[in-house]
Amino acid sequence: MNVGLLAPAALAGAVLLAVTVAAHLQRRPPRDTRPFGAMLLLARMTQRTQRRTQVHDRLLMALRLLALALLVLAAARPELRRREAPATVGGTGRVIVVLDTSLSMDAREGGDPVFARARTQAAAELRALPATVQVAVVTAGSPAATVVGWTADAHLAASHVESLERGDVATDLRGALVAARTLLEGRPGEILLYTDEAGPGLVEACAADLARLLELGSAVLPRRVRPAAVRNVAPVAAEYGDGLEGGTVRVTLANWGDTAREVTTTVRLPDGAHMTAFVEVPGADASGPGTAEEAFTVPRQATGGVARVEVDDPDLPADNARAFHLPQVGASRVLVVDGDPGSSPTRSEVYFLERALAPAGGAGPAVDVVPASGLGRLDPARHRVVFAANVADPGPYAPSLLDFVRRGGGLVLAMGDNVTAARWNAALSALLPAPLRTPRDLFDAARAEDPGVPLLDPDASASELLRPFARGGTFGRVHARRVMTLEPFATEGPDAPEVPLRWEGGLPALVARQVGTGRVLLWTSTLDLGWTNLPVQSVYMPLVQRLTAVLGGQASGVRARADGIVGESVTVELPGEVADVEVASPAGALVPSERDARRVRFVPSAPGAWSVRDSDGEVFAWVAVNTPPPESDVRAGAGWVEAQARIAPERMVRRWPLAPWAWVAGAGVLLMAAWVGRGRQEDV
Amino acid sequence: MSLPPPTLPGTGDPRVLARARMLHLRARQAVAGLHHGAHASVRLGHDAEFVDHAPYQPGDALRDVDWRVLGRSDRLVVRRRRAERVLSGTVVLDASADLGSTPGKWDHAVGLAATLAWFLHTVGEPVGLEVAAGEGVAVRRLPARGGSRHAALVLRTLAAVRPAGRASLDGTFRAIGGRLGARSLVAVVGDFMEEPDEWRAAVHALVRNRVDLRALHVTDPEELGLAFDAPLRVRSPESGEERPLDPDAARTPFAAEVQRWRGEVRSALRAARGVVLDAPVGAPLVDLLAAFAWGGGGHPLRNASPAGRSA
Numbered sequence: 001m002n003v004g005l006l007a008p009a010a011l012a013g014a015v016l017l018a019v020t021v022a023a024h025l026q027r028r029p030p031r032d033t034r035p036f037g038a039m040l041l042l043a044r045m046t047q048r049t050q051r052r053t054q055v056h057d058r059l060l061m062a063l064r065l066l067a068l069a070l071l072v073l074a075a076a077r078p079e080l081r082r083r084e085a086p087a088t089v090g091g092t093g094r095v096i097v098v099l100d101t102s103l104s105m106d107a108r109e110g111g112d113p114v115f116a117r118a119r120t121q122a123a124a125e126l127r128a129l130p131a132t133v134q135v136a137v138v139t140a141g142s143p144a145a146t147v148v149g150w151t152a153d154a155h156l157a158a159s160h161v162e163s164l165e166r167g168d169v170a171t172d173l174r175g176a177l178v179a180a181r182t183l184l185e186g187r188p189g190e191i192l193l194y195t196d197e198a199g200p201g202l203v204e205a206c207a208a209d210l211a212r213l214l215e216l217g218s219a220v221l222p223r224r225v226r227p228a229a230v231r232n233v234a235p236v237a238a239e240y241g242d243g244l245e246g247g248t249v250r251v252t253l254a255n256w257g258d259t260a261r262e263v264t265t266t267v268r269l270p271d272g273a274h275m276t277a278f279v280e281v282p283g284a285d286a287s288g289p290g291t292a293e294e295a296f297t298v299p300r301q302a303t304g305g306v307a308r309v310e311v312d313d314p315d316l317p318a319d320n321a322r323a324f325h326l327p328q329v330g331a332s333r334v335l336v337v338d339g340d341p342g343s344s345p346t347r348s349e350v351y352f353l354e355r356a357l358a359p360a361g362g363a364g365p366a367v368d369v370v371p372a373s374g375l376g377r378l379d380p381a382r383h384r385v386v387f388a389a390n391v392a393d394p395g396p397y398a399p400s401l402l403d404f405v406r407r408g409g410g411l412v413l414a415m416g417d418n419v420t421a422a423r424w425n426a427a428l429s430a431l432l433p434a435p436l437r438t439p440r441d442l443f444d445a446a447r448a449e450d451p452g453v454p455l456l457d458p459d460a461s462a463s464e465l466l467r468p469f470a471r472g473g474t475f476g477r478v479h480a481r482r483v484m485t486l487e488p489f490a491t492e493g494p495d496a497p498e499v500p501l502r503w504e505g506g507l508p509a510l511v512a513r514q515v516g517t518g519r520v521l522l523w524t525s526t527l528d529l530g531w532t533n534l535p536v537q538s539v540y541m542p543l544v545q546r547l548t549a550v551l552g553g554q555a556s557g558v559r560a561r562a563d564g565i566v567g568e569s570v571t572v573e574l575p576g577e578v579a580d581v582e583v584a585s586p587a588g589a590l591v592p593s594e595r596d597a598r599r600v601r602f603v604p605s606a607p608g609a610w611s612v613r614d615s616d617g618e619v620f621a622w623v624a625v626n627t628p629p630p631e632s633d634v635r636a637g638a639g640w641v642e643a644q645a646r647i648a649p650e651r652m653v654r655r656w657p658l659a660p661w662a663w664v665a666g667a668g669v670l671l672m673a674a675w676v677g678r679g680r681q682e683d684v
Numbered sequence: 685m686s687l688p689p690p691t692l693p694g695t696g697d698p699r700v701l702a703r704a705r706m707l708h709l710r711a712r713q714a715v716a717g718l719h720h721g722a723h724a725s726v727r728l729g730h731d732a733e734f735v736d737h738a739p740y741q742p743g744d745a746l747r748d749v750d751w752r753v754l755g756r757s758d759r760l761v762v763r764r765r766r767a768e769r770v771l772s773g774t775v776v777l778d779a780s781a782d783l784g785s786t787p788g789k790w791d792h793a794v795g796l797a798a799t800l801a802w803f804l805h806t807v808g809e810p811v812g813l814e815v816a817a818g819e820g821v822a823v824r825r826l827p828a829r830g831g832s833r834h835a836a837l838v839l840r841t842l843a844a845v846r847p848a849g850r851a852s853l854d855g856t857f858r859a860i861g862g863r864l865g866a867r868s869l870v871a872v873v874g875d876f877m878e879e880p881d882e883w884r885a886a887v888h889a890l891v892r893n894r895v896d897l898r899a900l901h902v903t904d905p906e907e908l909g910l911a912f913d914a915p916l917r918v919r920s921p922e923s924g925e926e927r928p929l930d931p932d933a934a935r936t937p938f939a940a941e942v943q944r945w946r947g948e949v950r951s952a953l954r955a956a957r958g959v960v961l962d963a964p965v966g967a968p969l970v971d972l973l974a975a976f977a978w979g980g981g982g983h984p985l986r987n988a989s990p991a992g993r994s995a
Contacts, residue, residue: 033926036918037785038908038942040877042927045934045941 002081006657010075016068021061060674067670074663080656092217094134094150094189096180097122097157099164101141102171103566103631104198106318109227115166118194118225123158125192125223136183140195141167142567142628144175146183168318168607169567170628171195173202177209177220188217193640196226199630203638207647210640214648222640231257231315233281234632235265236291238309238324240298249296249324251309254289255281256634264312267296269326270305270609279311284635302326306609306624319632323608323624325561333366334548335383337375339390339418349390349416352535353527356544380404384552389527390416395427402430406516410551413520414527415439415484431520433497433513434489439531442503443481451533452481453503463500465512465521468546474539475501482531483507483524517560519551560612560621564604565628571601572612572621580615586625703843708802708836737761772828773804773811774864776856777842778874778902779818781921784847788965789875789904796900797873798842799969800976805835809869813838814860816874817851820844828868850922853878857886861893869896871976873963876901880945880952887956897958898976901949904965908942910935 005011036042099122105115126135135157137148147164148157173195180191191213197203203210210220237252249267260282268274275296282290296309307326334357340349348354350369357367370377375397378386386401386409388394394401405411411431413424421436429435442453455478458466469475480503490496501509503524511522525532534540564570574581574595581600583593586608593602604610610623645653737750740760748762777797784790797813804811812828815821821844826837853876860870870890876899891897912931919926953960961975 032914032916033919034912034916035785035921036907036929037782037789037875037877037904037921039782039918039920039923039925039927040879041908041938041941041945042918042929042934044945045937046927048941049937 003658004079004081004655005073006077006079008076010077011072013072013075014069016072017065020064020068063670063674067667067674070663070667070670074660074667077660078658078663080658082654082656092188092190093132094136094184094187095126095129096136096138096183096189096191097126097161098138098140098173098176098180098191098193098195099161100171100173100193100195101139101164101166101169103166103168103318103627104171104196104316104634105166105225107196107198107227107232107316107634108314109229111314113166114196114225114227118196118223119161119164121223121225122192122194123161126154126158126161129154136180137161138176138179138183139164140171140173140176140193142170142172142175144172144179146179150183166318167567167605168627170565170631171199171202174206174209177206177213180218181209181213181216184213184216184218186216191218191220192223193220194223194225196634197222197224197637197639198226198634199637200633200635201637203640203643207643210643211647214644220640220644224639226634226636227315229257230284230635231261232319232632232634233257233261233263233311233313234316234319235309235311235322236629236632238267238307238322240307240324240326247298249298249307249309249326251279251294251296252291253279253281253294253311254291254632256284256289256632257315259283260290261313265294266310266312268308268310269298269302270307271303273299273302289633298326306622308608316632316634319627321607322626325563325622325624333368333383334552335374335378335386336367336369337372337386337388337391338369339372339388339392340416341371349526349528349530350387351528352540353387353389353544356535356541357548375400378404380407380409383409385410385412385548387412387414387527389414390418390530392418392420393423393427395423398427398431401428402515405431405518405520408517410518410548411520412523412547412551414523414525416526416528416530419484421484431513431515433511433520433522434486434508437485437487439482440485440507441482442505442507450481451479453483453505453507454479455509456502456504458501463498465498465500465510465546465550468542469539474537478532478534478537478539480509480525480532480534483509486511486522486524521547521551562621562623564610564623564625566604566607566625567628569601569603570610570623570625571599572623574598574600574612574620581620582613582615584611584613586610706843708798708839735764738764772864773800773809773869773871774814774828774860775801775804775811775838776814776816776860776870776872776874777818777845778816778851778853778856778872778876779845779847779849780816780851780874780877781847781849782877783875783902785921786904786907786965789902789907790847792963792965792967793873793875793902794842794845795969796902796963796972797871798839799973800871800873800900801838801842802835803973803977804869805830805832805838811835811838813841814856815841815845816853816856817847817849818845819848820846847921853883854886857883857890861886861890861895864893864895869898872897872899873902874899875903876949880948884952884955887952887958891956891958897953897956899953899958899960900963900972900976901946901960902963902965906965908938910938 099118101115105118106113108114129135131152131154133154134150134152135148135154136146136150137157137160138144138146148160151157173193176193177191180189183189213220233253233255235251236254238249240249241247251265251267253263253265255261260280262278262280264276265279266274266276277294277296279292279294281292284290304327305325306323308321308323310321313320336350336353336357338348338350342348342351345351354367354369368377368383372391372393375386375388375391375394378397378400380403383404386404388401388411401411413428413432419436419439421438424432425435443450455475457475458469483503486508491499495514497511497513499508499511503509507524509524511524513520513522525534527535529535560573562570562572581593581595583591583600583602585591585604586606591602591605593600595601600612602610604623604625607625607627610625611619612621612623613619737753738761740749740762744762750761750763753759753761775797777793783793801811801813808830810828810830811834813826815824818824821841823841826834826841851874853874864870887897910929910931912929915928915930917926918929950960961972963972
């Protein structure tokens, strides 16, 4: 609210103020000077009365000046001006109601969502319009849509408005303005915008479209509907820390309200298990929402899939849950295939491997140790990683291994004296990163103590497999006296094998290959002390654990994971040729989707665990769908009135003229007070 | 009594002589008015030796009643005494410039000082003069002496002095106190236009020496009443300071200030056992002289004959 003047030229009368000041300062100038023998008394009196007189004089002058100022202002015809949308609607003959149906309109006040209030008000305002006005209705939830075209039947349009429902989608005010501009077809109109004006940057993003509407003579008349208090707490991130033997889910909560809140937070796993904690979330400040992190320990065994974190927040329930991916945890086993059991446990091919996997007598992953013939016991539903060490002939089990890996399983192949290149190449060509060639000795036979060729310290940061060793490793102490050489293979290209470790001289030590959604690792030496000293080196156990964690953590029984936002398109890569693909909502309903040879695309309409599966119900991919993050920010953004006032200031002003007689009367009162004050001063 | 010729350098100015004669005349008239019907001289001495008894009359001090005579003869008589030594009197004239702010105020002050000096002379007391500030005279201090020639010298000095400068009452009182002996009479004629706190201590010191202090507070009612027609600027003759003055607006608070200041002056002097006599311009000299002679006690002529009485 500010004050403007209809006749600002009258302010020139303010010169009178200066005259008044001068007159006040120059009043009753003494014309004569006389000797005075009682100056002492005069000084004493002046000192005693000076303060009172000065205050009185200033008050007197202030009263006079104020009175004159009021008279001058009265002549200038002041009026109150307030930046506000025009009060009357329908003057252009075309009115478009834009109703924000986004998630943030679920904000509650008194238990009721503001969306319900906005819907009711919009319908009432439509019904109140004159019969000659053409109306239309546009929704501003992503994507914006025209739900009622031009009609003179405002009551019909109001009924449509009352039937609209809110979605868990983002706000698309810009799309709504574009739709409105399309409807107006270059003619002026009034756009009644029912929105909560929540979230940063929404109005700014619409500035260009707003300017075009204003150029047409249109105006956006905001009908702001939002709770009086800004309150909302929502989970904004949830991530499972990888590890075969369980781990933690780190949940980040954000609070957009001004005050700290303690909310009940629950993590619900796909198998129905849940963990609850009370989390204190600080209030928002100028830098952004207050955030708090909480870690939830996942049980040692948990089914993989899409889990949820939920908070108990009554202020905006629609964003209270967040879906996130959870790999299968702990429930399956590592299958270790011992190709050379040996005469005693310590001579077993996998003696060291078994202890490296479960160093504390069961604290590590559950390990099933079987001979080569036991590969037939491979159960893709249980086993997640297979170590095949020094297996002579994998031929009989190759199909099951290939299927296991393609479905996301992890396979580690280790060499040994039993390995025959020809048989392996013939049986496992679809799995081997590169065809095997022949074993090669890397030591000087003349020197009995020659440890062989050392491993090169890898660029650990460049390899996901070896990332934990980026802070330092002792690979250089690992020596091999013999390795299996490989046929030359390309290391460039999208599906090219990766070589995370090499022996000195360049021979590959560890080669990785992606097969389907699973992974195969080929260790070109042995996992026991046959060809290398690796098992007795300090790096052995952490390396085995890391390989297991990575391979096992990825294997959750599905072929892909994806994330999505409600209302936004999600694309999922398909594993090879799949005949029939279905997309199922969290409720299990099949939804339309588009697909080509290798992808399927769909638009989720609700948050939760969406799945892509074949006609048999086999899930190819889990999609964790969440609500649009900006919708959780319920803090008031820039106002539409201010935005339009910046573009066309004269459109967004309401005026209240102030009666001149009131100013004159005020001046009269002040002058009277000044006159009375003058009399009293003379008395003193 | 005719005035002797001037004996001091610089007193040959005819205007001064004329003024001195006029002062003499006024003083004689006032003193004569005071003595009308008394037929005797007045002595103001405090200490006196016994002479004889006289019948008691109402108004006589009880301390003069001779109780032994009353016990023996049942007659009520008072003891009459003769002064044992001469009481010297010193007239102090404040000749600061403020006294000259109005002609009437200065004339009144000088006339009053001359009257007091002549009165002391006529009652046979040695008289001295102390001029504080002022100009026109080479000698500001005349020690107390008897004789007509000295009295005439005092009058001529008073006639010659003109108001000027600033008189420090504090310094004046201290200087007098250092010179006068005990049981002296000091008559101060001035406007006392200084903060009483500045000279209060000096007055106390003076009175501790048993000096009989009698102050004649000279004021000009018109000046203190701000009898001006219009706003004006007033200038202090002493400091030259100027101030605007709206007499209409200031009259009431100024009167209150005057009243307050009078009270302070009286309080300071009376606290030192001094006698304060208001001497506004226009007040008859004879009345002022009478009040001075009474000294705040009984009439000085009642018991004066033949040898005066103690005040």
